[in-house]
Amino acid sequence: MARGPGPLGRPRPDAGAMPKRGKRLKFRAQDACSGRVTVADYANSDPAVVRSGRVKKAVANAVQQEVKSLCGLEASQVPAVEALSGAGEPCDIMDSSDEMDAQEESIHERTASRKKKSKRHKGDTLFSVSEDLDGAGGEEYPMDIWLLLAAYIRPEDIVNFSLICKNAWTVTCTAAFWTRLYRRHYTLDASLPLRLRPESMEKLRCLRACVIRSLYHMYEPFAARISKNPAIPESTPSTLKNSKCLLFWCRKIVGNRQEPMWEFNFKFKKQSPRVKSKCAGGLQPPIQYEDVHTNPDQDCCLLQVTTLNFIFIPIVMGMIFTLFTINVSTDMRHHRVRLVFQDSPVHNGRKPRSEQGVQVILDPVHSVRLFDWWHPQYPFSLRA
Numbered sequence: 001m002a003r004g005p006g007p008l009g010r011p012r013p014d015a016g017a018m019p020k021r022g023k024r025l026k027f028r029a030q031d032a033c034s035g036r037v038t039v040a041d042y043a044n045s046d047p048a049v050v051r052s053g054r055v056k057k058a059v060a061n062a063v064q065q066e067v068k069s070l071c072g073l074e075a076s077q078v079p080a081v082e083a084l085s086g087a088g089e090p091c092d093i094m095d096s097s098d099e100m101d102a103q104e105e106s107i108h109e110r111t112a113s114r115k116k117k118s119k120r121h122k123g124d125t126l127f128s129v130s131e132d133l134d135g136a137g138g139e140e141y142p143m144d145i146w147l148l149l150a151a152y153i154r155p156e157d158i159v160n161f162s163l164i165c166k167n168a169w170t171v172t173c174t175a176a177f178w179t180r181l182y183r184r185h186y187t188l189d190a191s192l193p194l195r196l197r198p199e200s201m202e203k204l205r206c207l208r209a210c211v212i213r214s215l216y217h218m219y220e221p222f223a224a225r226i227s228k229n230p231a232i233p234e235s236t237p238s239t240l241k242n243s244k245c246l247l248f249w250c251r252k253i254v255g256n257r258q259e260p261m262w263e264f265n266f267k268f269k270k271q272s273p274r275v276k277s278k279c280a281g282g283l284q285p286p287i288q289y290e291d292v293h294t295n296p297d298q299d300c301c302l303l304q305v306t307t308l309n310f311i312f313i314p315i316v317m318g319m320i321f322t323l324f325t326i327n328v329s330t331d332m333r334h335h336r337v338r339l340v341f342q343d344s345p346v347h348n349g350r351k352p353r354s355e356q357g358v359q360v361i362l363d364p365v366h367s368v369r370l371f372d373w374w375h376p377q378y379p380f381s382l383r384a
Helices: 057-071 080-086 092-120 125-132 143-152 155-162 166-171 175-185 207-218 220-227 287-293
Strands: 243-253 261-269 300-307 320-328 335-342 358-372
Touching (some): 143 166, 175 207, 207 287, 243 300
Antiparallel strands (some): 243 261, 320 335
């Protein structure tokens, strides 16, 4: 059965006359004239029948062009307000339509930016809500409140407490904070060095460093950390690379063995990385609390190597420590330590050359220990 040109024999519309699906028709100003302006385009239209009672911007521009053409004047000679007022339309229609269009565009841009922000930062909903609040700032509490709250902070949570706000950080810089922290954990049966006893803690100089050292004697969680260190580390420590050797000494250890052992101590100071920015030096405490935060052993550590025999060590003080390896000794019973010192640090992942520096080999080795400045076995001056 032959079908007609369209369904039910009706002729099909011309494909060239219909726009393709997915493409919007372009608005042409010459198509919008006074004869094509509908009732809905006027301000006094019924809002119950018409969705919007304002003139569209495209229609208003078309009417404006038609008024100018009827008056016989060019577009540059007739202001838009005069043309609309001369045509009998209220002069505030154009302004109100422009304002409403601007409001709609701004609202659309806000929603689009919020959608993009929510897609980029899905987990930062709390911060996006705080940004949307108009002028909603946080409360700034006085210093006494933070000093009162600091009395309930554990020693391991001091860093998190100081990061709350600037006043909380300032409280952790005061002498009262460190004095109260020391008294809170002090016990009469604690065996402390002379510099860490209560009668010596009245000095403000190096108060913070002394309180931290005393916590590794009195505070159980801190004491448990250092008690787990083995005689030989499982992996070679990499924190000493490019450190400067400040001191070196050795001493004889007489113990249960028939032959004495020898202890070699290297005191290093970690070098701060080179930065170009002037503000990258870290946050400095207030001037009135500089004595409290003074610490001559800041960024210092002690490498202690115990050997079964005495070994001659060349002068390495003032040199840069560039290589540290721990291997098995030739007798397969002990360990062998190799240290390389050079005159300048090694940067950018380059491997140091042993022939260019001073090489120290300790073999056989009984123990290798690394102590930070707060460790109870770290030697510090009584004048600190």
